[in-house]
Amino acid sequence: MKQPDSIVKLINKFSSLPGVGLKTAQRFAYSIIDMSEAEVSDFCDAMMSVKSNVHLCAECGNFTEKEVCDICLQRDKSVICVVAYPKDVLALDKSGTYRGVYHVLHGTLSPLDGRGPNELNIKSLLKRLDGVKEVIMATNPDVEGEATATYLARLIKPLGIKVTRLAQGISIGSDIEYADEVTLDRALDGRTEI
Amino acid sequence: MKQPDSIVKLINKFSSLPGVGLKTAQRFAYSIIDMSEAEVSDFCDAMMSVKSNVHLCAECGNFTEKEVCDICLQRDKSVICVVAYPKDVLALDKSGTYRGVYHVLHGTLSPLDGRGPNELNIKSLLKRLDGVKEVIMATNPDVEGEATATYLARLIKPLGIKVTRLAQGISIGSDIEYADEVTLDRALDGRTEI
DSSP, X not given: OOOOHHHHHHHHHHHTSTTOOHHHHHHHHHHHHHSOXXXXXXXXXXXXXXXXXXXXXXXXXXXXXXXXXXXXXXXXXXXXXXXSSHHHHHHHHHTOOOOEEEEEOSSOOBGGGXXXXXXXXXXXHHHTOTTOOEEEEOOOSSHHHHHHHHHHHHHHGGGTOEEEEXXXXXXXXXXXXXXXXXXXXXXXXXXXXX | OOOOHHHHXXXXXXXXXXXOOHHHHHHHHHHHXXXXXXXXXXXXXXXXXXXHHOEEOTTTXXXXXXXXXXXXXXXXXXXXXXXXXXXXXXXXXXXXXXXXXXXXXXXXXXXXXTBOGGGTTTHHHHHTOTTOXXXXXXOOSSHHHHHHHHHHHXXXXXXXXXXXXXXXXXXXXXXXXXXXXXXXXXXXXXXXXX
16 A cells, blocks of 8 residues: 655655665654654754755865854864865864864765866865975775875975875774785784884 | 754754664765755655645544545455554555555553553544454554553454454564574464464
8 A cells, every 4th residue: 555645755855865775764754754843844944054054164175154164263274184075074073183174175086987186175275285284185095085195195295295194904993804905904014113 | 173053953853863873863964965955945845744744544543645544445444453553554564465454553552651541542443343353453562562452352352353463473584593482482372284
């Protein structure tokens, strides 16, 4: 027996969220029906207000509600950590040890998908290199992430700025037994004296 | 570094969905930012329209957009399958073998949580028993589900109507080795000749 149209439509909307399959979307839709009208309207307001208030920081390209984000306003601008997406800023900043600023590329170089340097937030990175001592490449350790890091390093190094890459090796809490060969190779290459 | 207020608010809203933790909620919120304004507004419309269009079927208590749901309108009314929640109708009806109607209680008896018979959709069940040959109890096989089934059976059996319970036993595809004792007990009790 078919479900009511409006429920089917909402299930489809929820299915468009990352990692949400049909069954989870169904569960979400049913929980929306169980909410009060005020709660649902609040939920919608929150969604719409994110779309209208949040835009990209004029300096780093991260999400912010201001012209320039809090991190760019308050942190040490002599070190820039370059990431692919805003969610990576979130992950890196959680550790709390890094005191520099970020720069969000909004993607990685991918010739196959037609994403060249002009599609990424690279120009504004080159504009903010005055007085910068170090640029840390924190793109993912996959083909596209590595290519992007190498490309940027070639642009930035000639300006006399130190370019570094996040260390690659075994994750804390993981098992050497189950680590793949490339990870183990990198871990051996980057071994440090104790 | 704190995230923008509107993002934090949206993350909180997503966290209120069943089974969604902070990290998943964050992922959902960021994917909302990545959507176009039109997509987000569509999403909101779908949420609001579910709240305004979907209500409970006057006969069975399941979700519908009409006065009486399609199942109640089209199916054999001499068999009623009693479930706790609308999502259970969805699960049971997927198999496609059942041709009768449903009745949704919207909960189970739970004296500890203050849910007595008056809090459940029981009165309307008793009103639709004319001409009914069988009532199938399809509440969950837990304490509250069993108590609810037993309570309803005591009300309905004296009216000369057959009351049955979903078979309990080993799930298809599961391992006898890992089945718990109660399930195995029930499976033995309910064994059938081959």
